[in-house]
């Protein structure tokens with residue numbers, strides 16, 4: 001079972017937080033700082049799960065999810081995508097799911113929730 005996670009996020013504080021949290025459980029984190037970079041990286045590398053910020057500097061997370069789901073790379077049709085929404089407004093979550101994300105979580109990122117959400121799809125290489 002794989003353990004490579006791609007995080008598409010433009011905020012360096014969130015990136016650092018999530019990197020530390022996931023690497024402590026043995027996951028390998030790939031970082032993309034924009035939507036277009038994220039789509040390109042997902043198509044180029046073997047990725048087991050994608051964490052997706054919605055507010056990105058170029059294309060937004062909804063558009064990223066649609067492009068991933070519509071990619072010519074077959075595995076991206078079902079690679080799990082966890083959306084991370086900035087405001088807990090009901091519409092955000094529904095839009096994320098409609099765009100092809102599997103689940104969503106709200107900022108600020110709660111590390112225990114993150115671990116649990118990720119582990120629902122891929123087992124942690126290092127359990128505490």
Ligand code: MN
Pocket residue numbers: 009010011053054055056
């Ligand atoms: Mn952002």
